Structure formats: structure tokens, C-alpha cells
Amino acid sequence: xxxxxxxxxxxxxxxxxxxxxxxxxxxxxxxxxxxxxxxxxxxxxxxxxxxxxxxxxxxxxxxxxxxxxxxxxxxxxxxxxxxxxxxxxxxxxxxxxxxxxxxxxxxxxxxxxxxxxxxxxxxxxxxxxxxxxxxxxxxxxxxxxxxxxxxxxxxxxxxxxxxxxxxxxxxxxxxxxxxxxxxxxxxxxxxxxxxxxxxxxxxxxxxxxxxxxxxxxxxxxxxxxxxxxxxxxxxxxxxxxxxxxxxxxxxxxxxxxxxxxxxxxxxxxxxxxxxxxxxxxxxxxxxxxxxxxxxxxxxxxxxxxxxxxxxxxxxxxxxxxxxxxxxxxxxxxxxxxxxxxxxxxxxx
Amino acid sequence: xxxxxxxxxxxxxxxxxxxxxxxxxxxxxxxxxxxxxxxxxxxxxxxxxxxxxxxxxxxxxxxxxxxxxxxxxxxxxxxxxxxxxxxxxxxxxxxxxxxxxxxxxxxxxxxxxxxxxxxxxxxxxxxxxxxxxxxxxxxxxxxxxxxxxxxxxxxxxxxxxxxxxxxxxxxxxxxxxxxxxxxxxxxxxxxxxxxxxxxxxxxxxxxxxxxxxxxxxxxxxxxxxxxxxxxxxx
Amino acid sequence: xxxxxxxxxxxxxxxxxxxxxxxxxxxxxxxxxxxxxxxxxxxxxxxxxxxxxxxxxxxxxxxxxxxxxxxxxxxxxxxxxxxxxxxxxxxxxxxxxxxxxxxxxxxxxxxxxxxxxxxxxxxxxxxxxxxxxxxxxxxxxxxxxxxxxxxxxxxxxxxxxxxxxxxxxxxxxxxxxxxxxxxxxxxxxxxxxxxxxxxxxxxxxxxxxxxxxxxxxxxxxxxxxxxxxxxxxxxxxxxxxxxxxxxxxxxxxxxxxxxxxxxxxxxxxxxxxxxxxxxxxxxxxxxxx
Numbered sequence: 001x002x003x004x005x006x007x008x009x010x011x012x013x014x015x016x017x018x019x020x021x022x023x024x025x026x027x028x029x030x031x032x033x034x035x036x037x038x039x040x041x042x043x044x045x046x047x048x049x050x051x052x053x054x055x056x057x058x059x060x061x062x063x064x065x066x067x068x069x070x071x072x073x074x075x076x077x078x079x080x081x082x083x084x085x086x087x088x089x090x091x092x093x094x095x096x097x098x099x100x101x102x103x104x105x106x107x108x109x110x111x112x113x114x115x116x117x118x119x120x121x122x123x124x125x126x127x128x129x130x131x132x133x134x135x136x137x138x139x140x141x142x143x144x145x146x147x148x149x150x151x152x153x154x155x156x157x158x159x160x161x162x163x164x165x166x167x168x169x170x171x172x173x174x175x176x177x178x179x180x181x182x183x184x185x186x187x188x189x190x191x192x193x194x195x196x197x198x199x200x201x202x203x204x205x206x207x208x209x210x211x212x213x214x215x216x217x218x219x220x221x222x223x224x225x226x227x228x229x230x231x232x233x234x235x236x237x238x239x240x241x242x243x244x245x246x247x248x249x250x251x252x253x254x255x256x257x258x259x260x261x262x263x264x265x266x267x268x269x270x271x272x273x274x275x276x277x278x279x280x281x282x283x284x285x286x287x288x289x290x291x292x293x294x295x296x297x298x299x300x301x302x303x304x305x306x307x308x309x310x311x312x313x314x315x316x317x318x319x320x321x322x323x324x325x326x327x328x329x330x331x332x333x334x335x336x337x338x339x340x341x342x343x344x345x346x347x348x
Numbered sequence: 349x350x351x352x353x354x355x356x357x358x359x360x361x362x363x364x365x366x367x368x369x370x371x372x373x374x375x376x377x378x379x380x381x382x383x384x385x386x387x388x389x390x391x392x393x394x395x396x397x398x399x400x401x402x403x404x405x406x407x408x409x410x411x412x413x414x415x416x417x418x419x420x421x422x423x424x425x426x427x428x429x430x431x432x433x434x435x436x437x438x439x440x441x442x443x444x445x446x447x448x449x450x451x452x453x454x455x456x457x458x459x460x461x462x463x464x465x466x467x468x469x470x471x472x473x474x475x476x477x478x479x480x481x482x483x484x485x486x487x488x489x490x491x492x493x494x495x496x497x498x499x500x501x502x503x504x505x506x507x508x509x510x511x512x513x514x515x516x517x518x519x520x521x522x523x524x525x526x527x528x529x530x531x532x533x534x535x536x537x538x539x540x541x542x543x544x545x546x547x548x549x550x551x552x553x554x555x556x557x558x559x560x561x562x563x564x565x566x567x568x569x570x571x572x573x574x575x576x577x578x579x580x581x582x
Numbered sequence: 583x584x585x586x587x588x589x590x591x592x593x594x595x596x597x598x599x600x601x602x603x604x605x606x607x608x609x610x611x612x613x614x615x616x617x618x619x620x621x622x623x624x625x626x627x628x629x630x631x632x633x634x635x636x637x638x639x640x641x642x643x644x645x646x647x648x649x650x651x652x653x654x655x656x657x658x659x660x661x662x663x664x665x666x667x668x669x670x671x672x673x674x675x676x677x678x679x680x681x682x683x684x685x686x687x688x689x690x691x692x693x694x695x696x697x698x699x700x701x702x703x704x705x706x707x708x709x710x711x712x713x714x715x716x717x718x719x720x721x722x723x724x725x726x727x728x729x730x731x732x733x734x735x736x737x738x739x740x741x742x743x744x745x746x747x748x749x750x751x752x753x754x755x756x757x758x759x760x761x762x763x764x765x766x767x768x769x770x771x772x773x774x775x776x777x778x779x780x781x782x783x784x785x786x787x788x789x790x791x792x793x794x795x796x797x798x799x800x801x802x803x804x805x806x807x808x809x810x811x812x813x814x815x816x817x818x819x820x821x822x823x824x825x826x827x828x829x830x831x832x833x834x835x836x837x838x839x840x841x842x843x844x845x846x847x848x849x850x851x852x853x854x855x856x857x858x859x860x861x862x863x864x865x866x867x868x869x870x871x
Contacts (some may be wrong), residue, residue: 126677
């Protein structure tokens with residue numbers, strides 16, 4: 001059994017077809033609109049919501065590279081997020097390293113850990129791999145919970161003495177919004193470049209039929225590692241940004257298994273292996289979380305958990321290809337139908 | 349070109365192949381036949397790198413390939429297809445072939461060109477943009493051939509390409525195999541559909557119970573009493 | 583260097599908690615063995631068993647040991663129903679769907695428990711198994727001791743069921759070759775539902791036994807699910823005997839690891855063992871690869 005997402009008869013449009021002029025125009029418009037949003041939406045809480053959406057989407061995009069395209073279901077990605085957050089924070093607090101350097105460094109640290117961990121883990125198949133990722137992330141969380149230098153269970157609070165772009169700490173939300181947007185666009189760009197290159201083809205081959213891929217010269221370990229490197233790097237960047245936005249990190253907030261699940265879920269809800277799936281997933285996920293929190297009240301009665309869980313189960317059973325996947329499949333079925341009716345016309 | 353020398357493959361107690369030796373010359377079609385359980389696919393898997401032989405040697409143009417991993421065998425020039433087509437279902441027909449082509453040239457544009465040429469070669473150009481999973485079995489088999497050919501192999505191992513096909517599909521498959529030989533690629537074909545392989549093979553190697561029991565032209569082999577006994581006694 | 587007394591104490595408590603782990607893991611391994619599905623919500627069966635014991639105690643003043651059979655039946659029915667309502671839709675689905683369905687169930691059950699029973703910690707304040715036991719100078723809690731004995735009894739019972747009854751044989755047949763079993767007239771769907779019922783019942787009994795000394799709260803399953811995975815993997819997916827011995831080993835590793843390295847690292851040590859097993863012997867001690 002191999003850990004692949006269902007991929008029966010549909011094919012995702014971005015791979016292979018050139019983007020049409022309308023598609024490019026649409027994306028450009030969306031980008032401009034997104035960039036201008038903080039000028040229109042000024043309420044800090046609304047803007048914060050937008051930032052949460054962007055961050056959730058970005059984490060989904062990052063996870064998607066290794067989980068959606070290469071088909072390696074990691075349920076421990078929070079380890080990379082946390083390592084990114086802690087690295088950037090510690091470098092800043094204890095060594096005065098600017099986050100502009102510290103956050104990418106955090107990315108490299110996380111990616112290196114990913115490669116080291118990937119080496120033995122990628123040999124594992126299916127659920128064994130998923131469980132190994134959970135175990136590793138839990139170990140990382142326990143490690144940080146007991147590491148005094150990193151604040152142990154108490155966590156780390158970033159000093160608010162300095163503000164501004166050099167330290168990436170702001171009073172207003174708009175600047176964080178643009179950072180989050182920039183990171184998301186960057187992550188999407190990385191994903192896009194990978195998808196269009198030979199890596200995109202190799203990742204999909206590995207996900208669909210690993211043995212056939214090997215028979216065509218595709219070494220499984222090397223390419224899974226590449227996918228994981230990119231994925232963990234981007235995830236850690238997200239962690240670094242989180243640290244400088246929230247100004248407080250502790251093991252439960254940046255290393256929990258729940259967080260790992262959410263990252264995977266953003267991609268799965270929206271559509272694994274699609275470019276824009278995680279965007280949709282990020283929006284829906286954040287909407288659910290924030291929506292049920294405000295609707296049912298944070299009384300700790302678990303209503304948001306229930307709603308969340310029902311959606312996860314529903315998607316897993318009925319829409320495993322996610323929202324975007326469902327659209328793509330609908331279009332493919334319509335195309336097939338029109339093709340068939342053409343044939344009937346000719347024959348009849 | 350391909351030399352299989354005294355290859356034995358053991359799986360904790362079970363001997364799947366025992367002391368098998370034969371050659372495949374450049375541009376030859378060699379059929380590998382034998383009753384079920386004779387060890388044909390195991391031998392394939394050894395040659396293609398999916399497991400190392402327990403003992404013996406396998407050489408391609410004098411270079412040892414025994415024990416190499418599958419992806420290394422592919423780079424060395426061994427192409428193979430599988431009994432089940434193993435099509436990449438999340439990609440189109442063309443994209444499937446491109447995966448093979450990318451081995452020799454990482455540039456996607458070039459891979460696309462090579463893929464189109466190969467699709468034309470196997471007669472699947474019309475389906476280039478269709479989801480590969482929607483092709484028929486016979487089409488998926490030809491796709492698998494095109495995909496393997498895209499890696500520019502020197503020898504192509506085909507595992508039961510003709511099984512389960514109707515007579516006209518068998519003729520199509522035979523046609524493709526002959527055209528592959530015309531390109532100078534050696535073919536080692538495991539086959540049960542004897543009407544397909546006997547007419548086109550230069551030589552036939554017969555396995556039974558892990559051992560080679562015959563090695564000769566199709567005419568010689570079909571008259572060999574040991575071969576007849578093996579098939580009748582099955 | 584810890585004293586002999588402390589070592590013996592640790593040894594005994596390791597074995598006792600290990601027996602509980604074994605029982606939970608046996609349920610998990612039955613489900614996996616029969617239908618190749620990893621049940622991420624297994625810890626919640628334990629949680630429900632604990633709450634079943636608790637409510638029967640709190641509302642009807644029934645002793646938790648007495649109500650064990652009732653708890654077992656409740657959880658069996660629950661597992662069976664869960665299969666029929668939800669799980670059967672994903673028996674042949676891709677792994678991603680299976681993982682996320684059982685994961686979703688995990689969250690759902692925790693959320694429901696939180697909703698209906700509030701997140702407060704509960705405990706069974708008195709039962710027939712209170713107090714401590716003295717064995718050769720070592721003190722052990724009576725509830726822990728009884729729980730260990732109970733776990734052995736249930737394990738033996740399950741083992742006998744699987745090996746000695748016709749239904750048990752049918753279950754085994756489905757586990758080793760679903761299609762062959764079907765050809766022999768064994769209804770796979772019934773076997774799967776049975777596996778879920780049995781698996782849930784095992785975890786439920788473990789919960790009932792635990793409820794005599796362990797705090798009861800909606801997330802209590804989280805403590806046990808990871809360890810259950812480790813045990814199942816160590817013992818070999820699908821092997822009941824394997825899960826039994828592996829449970830004891832893991833219990834011992836946990837308490838001795840905690841003693842030697844530090845109690846806050848107990849889980850990390852067990853998980854490290856897990857990772858080592860995955861790398862070197864993924865099929866476990868007694869498992870089918």
C-alpha cells in the first residue's frame with residue numbers, strides 16, 4: 001500500500017498547459033487587490049484575520065510540496081515550524097541577529113533537520129512513515145519543553161523595545177500583512193517553479209507509482225529529500241514570521257501535533273497536489289476556526305472541535321481531492337461528456 | 349549485449365532462479381517463456397535491479413549491472429515494463445512519457461518533444477492530452493513501452509505485454525516490438541501468449557522451476573521434449 | 583544508584599502499566615490485522631471506557647470493577663456501530679482518507695466528550711479496589727495491581743476467542759487473506775465490524791480498569807494513543823501475543839527510562855525506541871512484514 005492521495009482520472013491544469021492570458025490577468029489582479037487590502041480594511045481584528053488566512057495558506061502550500069505533490073504524508077511538520085520560530089527568536093534575542101537573516105537561517109536549520117530525519121524515514125511505507133513523522137515531532141516538542149536555553153515550558157517572549165522593518169516588529173498589522181502576503185507569494189512561486197520543472201514530474205511519478213518511477217531512472221530518496229527540503233524550509237520561514245508577529249512562542253503554540261494536522265489539512269481541504277488548493281484550504285480552515293470560536297464562544301465546550309472534526313471526516317470520505325480537486329474533476333467530466341457526445345454525433 | 353551468467357536468486361529458503369545463463373545480442377528479440385512460477389519475473393527483477401541476485405553475474409555490454417539499484421540500471425540502459433502497467437494516473441499520456449524522457453535531458457521542453465515523437469511511434473498521439481488513467485489496458489501497455497523507450501535504453505525488458513489482449517491488439521503489440529528492434533534496441537520479453545512471441549523471437553529461453561531447460565530458436569524450442577513435458581506437466 | 587527496593591518498585595509498576603498498554607494495543611492490533619487500517623481514534627475508546635465507568639459510578643453508585651462487563655459491552659457496541667456508520671466507507675479508500683477519517687474521529691470524540699461532560703478532570707473517589715498492597719516490602723496501589731490482573735485476564739480471553747472459536751478463526755482468515763476468506767463464505771463486512779467492536783472493547787476495558795486510579799478527562803486518550811502505536815509496532819502489526827509482550831516491554835522502558843533519565847523524558851524515550859524499531863525491524867518482534 002502506498003500513501004497517495006486519490007488521483008483516478010483527473011489531471012491538474014497547471015502542469016503542462018500554458019497559462020492563458022486571462023489566467024495571468026486574473027492572478028495579477030488578485031495580487032494587486034491583495035496587496036491593497038490593508039488600505040481598505042483598517043480594523044486590526046479584521047486585518048489579523050486576513051493575516052491568519054495568509055499564514056494558514058502559506059503553511060498549506062509548504063506542506064503540499066512534500067505531502068501533496070510527492071505524496072509523502074507528513075504529520076509532523078510542526079517540528080519545522082517550531083524550529084524556524086525558535087531559531088529566529090533565539091538568534092534575535094540572544095545574539096542580536098536581525099530576523100531578515102535569522103528567519104532564513106531558521107529555514108536552513110529546519111531543512112537540514114528534515115534531510116537528516118528523512119534519510120531513514122523515507123524508506124518507510126504508508127502509515128509507518130506518517131507515524132514516524134508524528135513520533136519525531138513529539139520528540140522535538142518534548143525536547144524544547146525541557147530545554148532551558150529555549151525557555152523550556154515557559155517559552156520565549158520577544159522584546160518589544162525596538163520597532164520597525166529592521167527588526168520586523170511593528171505596532172500596526174498592515175506591515176505584518178504585507179510580510180505574510182510576500183511569504184505566501186514566494187512560497188507559491190517556489191511551488192510553481194518546481195511544478196513546471198522536471199522536479200514536478202518526478203514528484204508526481206513518485207507519488208503515483210514509485211517502482212515505475214525507479215525503472216525510469218528516478219531515485220526515490222534523493223527526490224523525496226529535495227521535496228522535503230523545500231517544504232521544511234518554507235514551513236520554517238512561516239514559523240519565523242509567526243514568532244515576530246505574536247512576539248511570544250512556546251512549545252504548545254509552535255510544535256504541537258495539532259498544528260501539524262492543520263498544515264496538512266489546509267492542503268487536503270483545498271486540494272492536494274494543486275497550486276491554489278492550499279489557498280482555498282487556508283481560507284476555509286481559518287474561517288472554520290475563527291468562525292466557530294466567535295459563533296459558539298470560546299467557552300471550552302469543544303464545539304469548534306466538533307465542527308472541525310466533522311469537516312475533516314466529510315472531506316476525507318467524500319471529497320478526498322479537496323475543493324479545487326472537485327472543481328477540476330467536474331470540468332474533466334464535462335469535457336469527457338462533450339467528447340462522447342461529439343463521437344456519437346459523428347457515428348450517428 | 350546482455351549477459352546473464354549463472355544467476356541464482358534465493359528468498360529465505362525458496363529458490364526462485366537457479367544457475368540461469370543466457371545472452372541477448374544487440375538488436376535481438378529473445379523470448380523468456382515457461383510455466384507459471386518458473387521464475388521469469390524474478391529474473392526480470394534481478395536484471396532490472398529490483399533485487400540483487402544471490403549469486404551470479406549480469407553484465408550489459410561488459411559492464412556489471414548486477415546489484416545496481418533500479419534507477420541506476422535505468423541510467424545504464426536497462427528499460428523495463430511491468431505486468432501491471434503502473435501508469436502515472438495523475439498525469440496525461442504525454443506527461444507519462446516525459447517522465448522517462450527527463451532522465452536523459454532535464455529540460456521539460458525537450459522532454460515534451462521527445463515524448464510526442466515516441467507517442468507517435470507507438471500510435472498514441474491522439475491521446476496525448478488525455479488523463480493516462482483513462483486509456484485502455486492495451487493502450488496503457490503501449491504507453492508503458494513509450495515511457496521506457498524515452499529513457500533511451502539499450503535493452504528493453506517487457507513483462508507480458510500481450511497478456512489479456514484480443515487478437516488485433518496482440519498484432520498491434522507485435523508490431524511495436526518489431527519496430528523497437530528496428531531501432532537497434534534489444535528486447536527480452538517474458539510472455540505467455542506464445543502466438544505473439546514465437547513468430548518474432550530470434551531466440552527463446554525456457555525456464556521451468558527456476559532453471560533454464562532450453563535455449564534456442566523458436567523452432568528448436570517448440571520441438572524440445574523437455575519443454576513440451578514442462579508445459580504439459582504444469 | 584537507586585536502591586533494590588526502588589528498582590523492584592519500578593519493575594513492578596512498569597509491568598503493571600505495561601499490561602494496560604498491552605490491552606489497549608491489542609485492540610489496535612486487531613483492527614489493523616483484520617483490515618489494514620490504523621485507528622488514530624483508538625485512544626478515545628479508552629477515554630469512553632473511562633467515562634462509562636465514571637458515570638455508572640457517579641449516577642448509580644456502581645463499583646467500577648462490577649461494571650466492567652457493562653462497559654465492555656457498551657464499547658463493543660460503539661465500535662461496531664462506528665464501523666457500520668463511518669469506517670466502512672473508507673475500507674478501500676486511499677491511505678490519506680483513512681488516516682484523516684480516523685484522525686477526524688479522534689477530534690470529534692474528544693470534542694463531544696468536552697461538550698457533554700465538560701473538560702474538568704474527574705475521578706472515581708472510592709471503589710472496591712482502593713488502598714495499597716504490600717508484596718515483599720514493596721508498596722503497590724491496589725487499583726494498579728487489579729488493573730494489571732484484569733488486563734491479563736482479558737488478554738487471555740481475547741486470545742482464546744481468536745484461537746479457539748469459529749468466529750475467531752474467521753477473523754484470522756480475513757486478516758491473512760480477505761479475498762480467500764470471502765471465497766470460503768466469510769462475510770468481510772461482518773468481520774470488519776467485529777474487529778472494530780472487539781478493538782473498542784479491549785480499549786474500553788482498559789479504560790474501565792484505569793478509571794479506578796487514573797484521572798478522567800476528554801483528552802486522556804492522547805496519553806495512550808502514541809504509546810499504543812509503539813506497542814503495536816514493536817509487537818508486530820496484527821499479532822496479539824506480540825502486543826502483549828511488547829506492552830510490558832514498553833511499560834518497563836518507560837518507567838526505567840524515567841527513573842534513569844528523568845520523568846519528563848519518558849515519552850521521548852519510548853518514541854525513540856519506536857523510531858529505532860521502525861528503522862531496523864519495521865515488522866516488529868512477532869509481526870508479519
